[in-house]
Each structure stands twice: as C-alpha cells, then as structure tokens.
Amino acid sequence: MTTNEVTTPIESEPARETNYLNATTGIMSWLGTLDHKRIGVMYLVSVLMSFFVAGLFAMVIRIELMWPGETIIDQDTYNQMFTLHGAIMVFLVLIPSVPASLGNFVLPIMLGAKDVAFPRLNLFSYYLWVTGAVMAVAAILFGGVDTGWTFYVPYSTTGVDDRGAMDGVFFLTMAVFVLGFSSIFTGLNFIVTIHRLRPPGMTWFKMPLFLWAIYATGILQVMATPVIGITVLLLAVERTVGIGIFDPSLGGDPILFQHFFWFYSHPAVYIMILPPMGIISELISVHSHKHIFGYRFIAFSSVAIAIFSFLVWGHHMFVSSQSPLLNVVFSAITFSVAIPSAVKVFNWLATLYKGSISLNTPMLYALSFIFLFTIAGLTGLPLAVIATDIHLHDTYFVVAHFHYTMMGGALTGMLGGIHHWWPKITGRMYSEVWGRIACGLVFVGFNVTFFTQFVLGSLGMPRRYHDYSGPGWAQETTDLFHSLHFVSTMGSFIMALGFFLTAGYLIHSLFRGRRAPANPWGGRSLEWQCPSPPPVYNFAEPPHVGDCYDFSVLEWDEQEQGYHWRRDLAHDAGEA
Amino acid sequence: MSHADAHPDFLRHHFHTPKQQFEAGKLGMWLFLATEVLLFGGLFCGYAVWRGNHPEMFKYGSQFLETKWGAINTAVLITSSLTMAAAVTAAQRDNRRALVTLLSLTLAGALVFLGIKYIEYSHKFHEGWFPGMKFYEKPDLQHAKTWDHSKPIIGNEPFTAAAGATGQASQSAAPTRGGPEAEPSTVALAAIGPAGLRPGALEPPQPAHDDHAEAHTTHPLQDPQRPRNAHMFFNIYFMMTGLHGLHVLGGVLLLSWLIIGAVKGRFSAQYFTPVDLGGLYWHVVDLIWIFLFPLFYLI
Numbered sequence: 057m058t059t060n061e062v063t064t065p066i067e068s069e070p071a072r073e074t075n076y077l078n079a080t081t082g083i084m085s086w087l088g089t090l091d092h093k094r095i096g097v098m099y100l101v102s103v104l105m106s107f108f109v110a111g112l113f114a115m116v117i118r119i120e121l122m123w124p125g126e127t128i129i130d131q132d133t134y135n136q137m138f139t140l141h142g143a144i145m146v147f148l149v150l151i152p153s154v155p156a157s158l159g160n161f162v163l164p165i166m167l168g169a170k171d172v173a174f175p176r177l178n179l180f181s182y183y184l185w186v187t188g189a190v191m192a193v194a195a196i197l198f199g200g201v202d203t204g205w206t207f208y209v210p211y212s213t214t215g216v217d218d219r220g221a222m223d224g225v226f227f228l229t230m231a232v233f234v235l236g237f238s239s240i241f242t243g244l245n246f247i248v249t250i251h252r253l254r255p256p257g258m259t260w261f262k263m264p265l266f267l268w269a270i271y272a273t274g275i276l277q278v279m280a281t282p283v284i285g286i287t288v289l290l291l292a293v294e295r296t297v298g299i300g301i302f303d304p305s306l307g308g309d310p311i312l313f314q315h316f317f318w319f320y321s322h323p324a325v326y327i328m329i330l331p332p333m334g335i336i337s338e339l340i341s342v343h344s345h346k347h348i349f350g351y352r353f354i355a356f357s358s359v360a361i362a363i364f365s366f367l368v369w370g371h372h373m374f375v376s377s378q379s380p381l382l383n384v385v386f387s388a389i390t391f392s393v394a395i396p397s398a399v400k401v402f403n404w405l406a407t408l409y410k411g412s413i414s415l416n417t418p419m420l421y422a423l424s425f426i427f428l429f430t431i432a433g434l435t436g437l438p439l440a441v442i443a444t445d446i447h448l449h450d451t452y453f454v455v456a457h458f459h460y461t462m463m464g465g466a467l468t469g470m471l472g473g474i475h476h477w478w479p480k481i482t483g484r485m486y487s488e489v490w491g492r493i494a495c496g497l498v499f500v501g502f503n504v505t506f507f508t509q510f511v512l513g514s515l516g517m518p519r520r521y522h523d524y525s526g527p528g529w530a531q532e533t534t535d536l537f538h539s540l541h542f543v544s545t546m547g548s549f550i551m552a553l554g555f556f557l558t559a560g561y562l563i564h565s566l567f568r569g570r571r572a573p574a575n576p577w578g579g580r581s582l583e584w585q586c587p588s589p590p591p592v593y594n595f596a597e598p599p600h601v602g603d604c605y606d607f608s609v610l611e612w613d614e615q616e617q618g619y620h621w622r623r624d625l626a627h628d629a630g631e632a
Numbered sequence: 633m634s635h636a637d638a639h640p641d642f643l644r645h646h647f648h649t650p651k652q653q654f655e656a657g658k659l660g661m662w663l664f665l666a667t668e669v670l671l672f673g674g675l676f677c678g679y680a681v682w683r684g685n686h687p688e689m690f691k692y693g694s695q696f697l698e699t700k701w702g703a704i705n706t707a708v709l710i711t712s713s714l715t716m717a718a719a720v721t722a723a724q725r726d727n728r729r730a731l732v733t734l735l736s737l738t739l740a741g742a743l744v745f746l747g748i749k750y751i752e753y754s755h756k757f758h759e760g761w762f763p764g765m766k767f768y769e770k771p772d773l774q775h776a777k778t779w780d781h782s783k784p785i786i787g788n789e790p791f792t793a794a795a796g797a798t799g800q801a802s803q804s805a806a807p808t809r810g811g812p813e814a815e816p817s818t819v820a821l822a823a824i825g826p827a828g829l830r831p832g833a834l835e836p837p838q839p840a841h842d843d844h845a846e847a848h849t850t851h852p853l854q855d856p857q858r859p860r861n862a863h864m865f866f867n868i869y870f871m872m873t874g875l876h877g878l879h880v881l882g883g884v885l886l887l888s889w890l891i892i893g894a895v896k897g898r899f900s901a902q903y904f905t906p907v908d909l910g911g912l913y914w915h916v917v918d919l920i921w922i923f924l925f926p927l928f929y930l931i
Contacts, residue, residue, distance in 0.1 A: 175644075240667050248659045248660045248663065251656075252652055279666065279670065283673070283674045286672075297763060299763060306864070316677075
C-alpha cells in the first residue's frame with residue numbers, strides 16, 4: 057500500500073504506530089504472509105479484479121443484446137461470454153467474496169484473536185484460489201468454454217472429436233475443483249476459529265451476527281463443496297477419457313449430473329448470500345445506533361437457511377423429467393426457505409424502527425440490500441411454483457431473479473461491508489459525498505437493468521440467446537424485446553459508472569483520504585476497539601468483551617471524528 | 633509476546649494453551665474428514681445410480697475381480713489401522729521406540745496395500761480392462777492367455793445412435809435398444825430413467841456366467857455372454873479404487889513424515905497432535921476401503 061518506512065513518517069501528520077500494513081515491507085512480505093489481515097486484503101484485491109473482468113464480459117453481453125441481429129459478437133463468442141461471465145462471477149468472485157476477504161480480515165479481530173486457527177492453511181487456500189484463477193485463464197486460452205457455467209451434460213461432453221482433448225472445458229472444470237478446495241479450507245478454518253478461539257466471556261449468543269453468518273456459511277462450504285469437487289472431477293474424466301457415468305451416448309445419466317451439480321450449487325447460492333446477510337445485520341444495527349432486534353432469531357435463521365439449502369436443489373430441475381412427486385416436495389421445501397429469510401428482513405426493519413439512523417454510505421447499501429433482496433425473494437416464489445416455473449424456466453425472469461439475489465443481494469452487501477470496514481482495513485476515510493452518489497447510481501442502474509429483465513422474461517425472452525430476430529420471431533416481438541433490452545443495457549451503463557466512481561474514490565482515499573479514527577461509525581464489536589489499521593497481532597491487550605450491540609457505552613468525540621468509550625465507563629473498557 | 637517464555641516450542645503464537653491448539657487441530661481434522669467422506673459419497677451415490685441403471689454390467693464385470701486379493705488387502709488395512717491406533721497410544725505414553733516401530737508397521741501395511749493394488753491393476757490392464765473408452769482398444773491382446781485370434785471382439789463398441797437404432801452392431805446377449813424399424817435418432821438412447829423402464833428389463837435376467845471354467849478359456853472381450861459396454865464397470869471401479877489409492881499414497885507420505893518426526897523426537901506426551909490427526913486420517917482411508925471391498929468384490 058504505502059512505501060513509507062516506519063522510521064520516516066510523513067512530517068505533516070502525527071507519527072503512526074506500527075500496524076499490519078507497515079510492519080514489514082516488500083512484495084515477499086505480502087506473498088508469504090500468514091497474517092489473516094494481509095491475506096484478507098490480497099483476497100479482496102484479487103476478487104475485485106476478477107469482478108472487473110467478469111463485469112467486462114457482462115457488458116459485452118449487454119451491448120450484443122442492445123440491437124436485434126448480430127451486433128458486436130457472433131453466437132459462438134456470445135456463448136463463451138455468458139459462460140465465462142457466469143463461471144468467473146460464481147466461482148472466483150461471489151463464493152470467496154465476503155468470507156475470504158472481509159471475513160478473513162474481520163473474523164479473528166471480532167473474536168479478539170491474533171489470527172485464524174490455521175494461518176498456513178489460510179495462505180494455502182489463497183494460493184489455491186490463485187491456481188484456480190490461472191486455470192480459468194488457461195481455459196480461455198485453450199479454446200474457451202461455451203457450456204454455460206453449469207457445465208450441463210451433454211454440452212460439456214460433446215463438441216470434441218477426440219476425447220483426449222485438454223481443452224477449455226477441462227481446464228475450467230479442474231479450476232472449479234481447485235477453487236472448491238480453496239473454499240472448503242476457508243470454511244473449515246473459520247468454523248474451527250469460531251469454535252476454539254472465542255475469548256473468555258464471548259458465548260455463542262454474544263458473538264456478532266456476522267460471525268453467525270460466517271459460521272453457517274462455513275458449514276455449507278465444508279458439507280456441500282466436496283460434492284461439486286467429485287462431480288467436476290468425474291466430468292473432467294468423462295470428457296477426457298470417457299467413463300460413461302454422465303454422457304448418455306456412453307450409457308451414462310445426464311440427470312445424475314444435474315442432481316450432483318445442484319446438490320452443491322444450490323447451497324452455494326447461500327454461501328454467497330449468507331455472509332452479506334451477516335454484514336447487513338451489523339450495518340443496520342451500527343448505523344442506526346440501536347441494539348439489533350431479535351438477535352437469536354437472526355442467528356438461528358442463518359443456521360436454518362443453511363439446513364434448508366441442502367434440501368431444495370431439485371427446484372432447478374422441475375423440467376428435467378424429474379418425477380412429479382419430487383417436484384412437489386422440492387417446491388414445498390423451497391417455499392419454507394422464505395420463512396428464515398423473512399425473519400431476517402423483519403428483524404432488520406424492526407431494528408431500524410425508532411433508531412437514530414445515520415445515512416452513511418454503508419447504511420445506504422444496507423437499505424438498498426433490504427429493498428433488492430425483498431424483490432429477489434418474492435420473485436423466487438413464482439419460480440418455486442411448478443406451474444409458473446414451466447412458463448418462466450430458462451427465461452430472463454430467472455436471470456433477473458438470480459441477479460437480484462446475487463448482485464442486488466450478495467454484491468450490494470459486500471459493497472456495504474467494504475465501505476463499513478474500509479477505514480479499519482486501510483486506515484483512511486473515503487469521500488462520503490461520492491460514496492452516496494455512487495451508491496445511488498449503482499442502485500438505480502441495477503434496477504433499470506434487471507427489473508426490465510423480469511418483464512422480458514415473463515414475455516418469453518429465453519436466456520442464453522444472442523439474438524431475438526429472424527425466422528421464427530414475429531416482428532412486433534423483436535421490436536418489443538429490442539426496446540426492453542435497450543433499456544436494460546442503458547441501466548448497465550449507469551451501474552458501470554457507479555462502479556468506476558466507487559473504484560475512483562476508494563483508490564483516491566488511499567492517498568488523500570483523511571486518517572480514520574479507531575471507531576468512525578460507532579461500532580461496538582471488537583474490531584472497533586483496536587486502532588485503524590490494526591497492529592500486527594490485533595490487540596495489545598485483551599479487548600473488552602460484552603454485548604456487541606450495546607451502543608450506550610460509546611460517545612462521539614468531535615475532535616477525533618469518531619466514537620470512543622464513555623469517559624465515565626472508561627475504567628471498565630480496558631482502554632483509557 | 634509477553635507470554636513467550638510460558639509457551640512451549642510447539643505452541644503456535646495465536647493459541648493460548650496446548651489444549652486449545654490440540655482441540656483446534658482435532659476439530660479441523662474431523663471437518664476435513666467429513667469433506668473426504670462427502671467426496672467419496674458422491675462416488676458411492678454415482679455407484680448406486682449406475683448399478684441401478686446397468687445391473688448386468690456390474691454382475692458381469694465383478695466376476696473378474698479377485699476376491700482373494702481384495703480380502704488380503706482388507707486384512708492388511710485393518711491391521712495397519714490397529715498398529716496406527718497403538719502408535720497414538722505409544723506417543724501419548726512417550727514411548728518413542730514403540731512409536732517408531734508401530735508407525736513403520738503402519739507404513740508397511742500401506743505399502744503392501746499399494747503393492748497388491750498394483751498387481752491387481754496390472755492384471756486388469758493386461759487383460760484389456762482399461763478405464764475409459766479412449767484407451768480401450770489399446771491393450772496388448774497378443775499376450776493375453778485366453779485370446780483367440782479367430783474370434784471377434786464382442787460388445788465393445790460405444791453406444792451410438794446408429795448402433796442403437798439398428799441393433800446390428802452388438803451380438804451380445806444384452807438386450808438391444810430400439811428395433812430394426814426404429815427411426816435413426818441423433819440423440820443417443822441410454823440411461824432411460826430407472827432400471828425398471830429399460831427395454832428388456834422385464835425379461836428374466838440371463839445368468840452372466842454359469843460356468844467359471846468358461847471364463848478362463850474365453851477372453852472377456854470375446855465372450856458372447858458379455859453385456860454391452862461391460863467394461864464400463866471397470867471405469868467406476870478404477871475411479872473409486874483409484875481415488876482411494878491416491879489417498880493411501882497420501883497416507884504413505886503422511887506416515888513417512890510422522891516417522892521422521894518420531895525419530896527426531898518431535899512428539900511427546902505433551903505434543904502428539906500430528907500422530908493423532910494422522911491416525912484419524914488413516915482410519916478414514918481404511919473405512920472407505922471397507923465399503924469399497926464388498927461393493928466391488930463381494931456383491
């Protein structure tokens with residue numbers, strides 16, 4: 057980050073204490089670090105870079121769809137674009153996003169611990185991620201992938217003349233295998249850390265809710281990911297050698313692949329959404345300066361969602377010749393996921409009620425999350441109803457629905473978390489004005505982009521089509537879809553502008569931002585008790601553990617531009 | 633840190649007590665083993681589905697596995713699990729000599745297992761039971777004892793639409809799919825739902841092999857009783873035992889590392905975590921084999 061030596065602080069500013077950023081210098085001190093904070097930062101940078109790449113693919117897709125007919129790319133390139141967009145966003149961005157980056161940084165500090173339980177495993181899982189990313193790049197170089205991110209058989213087993221081909225599909229499936237183990241080790245590390253490294257006095261029900269979410273996510277990562285591991289391994293062997301387990305032309309069962317795939321990939325969407333939900337629980341409470349409402353319900357709802365998520369994979373397969381009885385059962389269980397999700401939303405709203413709400417940038421993202429996630433959840437219901445799903449299956453309605461959960465939910469939550477902990481991670485404050493503007497742009501752009509797609513989908517626009525004109529398309533249908541796609545693409549430009557603005561002011565803050573106080577928002581969990589940025593071992597002395605949503609012990613310090621412990625309680629707090 | 637002098641060498645800085653470190657390691661290992669079981673769980677599930685879809689393949693194929701070798705391997709692995717458990721106790725009792733001996737015995741068990749697996753695999757390769765279809769045509773049939781040059785290869789061809797539609801390509805006893813009057817389709821028929829829906833599923837199953845003597849006089853590839861794609865049985869056999877074999881290989885590396893540590897005296901009654909965790913891993917590898925053995929060799 058900075059090249060300043062410890063011994064030569066910038067003259068105009070007070071000398072900073074040694075922290076995790078400046079304790080050691082040089083590129084090797086980062087690449088070989090065991091410090092969970094540095095690993096978290098490396099994850100954050102890597103994940104955001106992948107997000108940028110996959111976002112570019114998305115923009116190519118959107119521009120192609122702006123006009124009927126071939127606009128900028130042909131259909132084969134289009135197939136590769138949506139495959140890479142999906143695969144990178146899912147496996148390289150969303151699954152590691154919050155747990156591996158923000159979770160890595162914040163989790164041990166929230167526990168008052170020096171590090172995660174297995175620091176070397178933590179670094180190893182980062183390098184597994186890097187290996188997976190390199191293999192994904194190799195997949196692009198070795199001819200690309202056009203199977204869709206789901207690798208459905210027979211798309212993924214045909215199209216090669218010679219079965220021994222080490223081509224894009226092979227590399228991408230093996231990348232998913234490696235990335236899966238990266239995710240497993242992260243989840244395993246966090247579960248053990250939460251079990252064994254909680255400080256004295258912090259019982260399970262005194263943990264910040266973010267940790268409950270990370271814990272539930274860890275269970276999903278550990279229990280679901282091995283199944284995708286063996287699935288993609290079998291798929292890679294099927295493609296290269298031809299063992300006949302999935303490929304119907306060899307006597308295999310392609311539906312078995314779908315079962316295997318969704319047995320992981322449905323829990324995987326909760327791996328993506330649960331940690332951002334945990335972030336929102338923190339943001340809502342801290343920025344409305346009010347004790348979280350219904351702590352235990354929120355905590356248990358995370359676990360409930362994790363359990364339900366293992367039992368609903370069949371709702372992706374309603375039209376795959378699955379037995380009608382199974383369809384009904386999966387449909388019913390899918391409805392029940394709405395209960396713990398709604399428990400969370402209502403508790404957040406109740407927390408806001410009569411709170412002293414500060415509309416800081418993180419809070420705007422949190423409110424935006426609640427709005428978008430509610431739409432995402434409600435539009436999930438028509439997809440869970442078998443009759444309507446038959447109409448909506450594989451249309452833009454599905455695309456819009458999962459973008460509302462994955463982007464409107466997971467990514468918005470992550471952006472909120474980045475803005476919330478940015479002062480803690482970098483020690484700098486970003487521009488609040490630009491932050492609010494960018495958040496507004498992303499919110500508006502997102503809704504313009506994807507709400508339009510709900511309309512497109514319910515009118516019958518199929519997903520994964522690069523064109524909606526020509527023989528078989530009525531002219532008025534083409535015109536209607538053209539206007540809607542055009543609006544949708546305009547929205548994506550607004551959203552892209554918001555993201556570039558965000559990148560701009562965040563990078564600007566690294567160099568020109570005001571020094572961050574230890575506690576700029578008035579957070580009560582332990583990470584706000586150590587300096588910003590934290591020292592290498594997080595706490596010089598054991599932090600004060602208590603109710604992490606009891607904000608009455610904090611007061612605003614005008615000079616420091618941050619919160620600190622009330623003077624009259626300072627003797628309790630373990631810091632002067 | 634201020635407590636550095638109170639910390640034993642083996643205690644990593646972010647743990648407060650050896651007990652905390654031990655419990656963290658143990659929990660982590662159990663979670664990792666859960667992922668291992670789930671990894672194999674996918675294969676077991678695939679086995680069940682596949683067996684349901686193609687019972688004739690399994691019935692035919694499994695007779696070529698030698699129960700003798702499988703049983704010996706099972707005994708070897710169970711014994712090595714016993715010596716591993718004893719090694720953990722030896723470490724807890726600070727008995728370094730017993731620890732080194734018992735770990736070495738466990739390692740010997742692992743190596744014997746791999747040796748026997750090598751014998752089995754090479755025999756299979758020799759007979760032409762290669763995994764996958766890419767390598768299938770390549771075995772050195774000239775040297776197979778039962779190979780008869782005057783007889784054709786039977787039931788070997790991958791299931792193609794043309795073959796399925798005409799029913800001419802296969803002369804095997806397996807039920808042919810589709811009839812001569814069926815229209816050629818570009819989509820291959822294959823696993824058509826549950827086994828009960830397969831054409832010919834209602835006919836009484838033909839005994840794959842009444843006479844064991846015949847199996848040894850006819851090369852499997854020339855056996856007229858051979859069901860279609862029978863070699864696919866060996867695909868899942870090689871996938872499952874191969875992945876298990878890789879885990880045994882990992883166990884060999886782990887045990888070697890433990891033996892080096894034990895010889896150097898790294899483990900004691902205060903610090904035996906690696907031995908304990910290595911033991912857990914070894915037991916799970918053993919356990920998976922205990923399921924693989926009956927599924928392939930016995931039923």
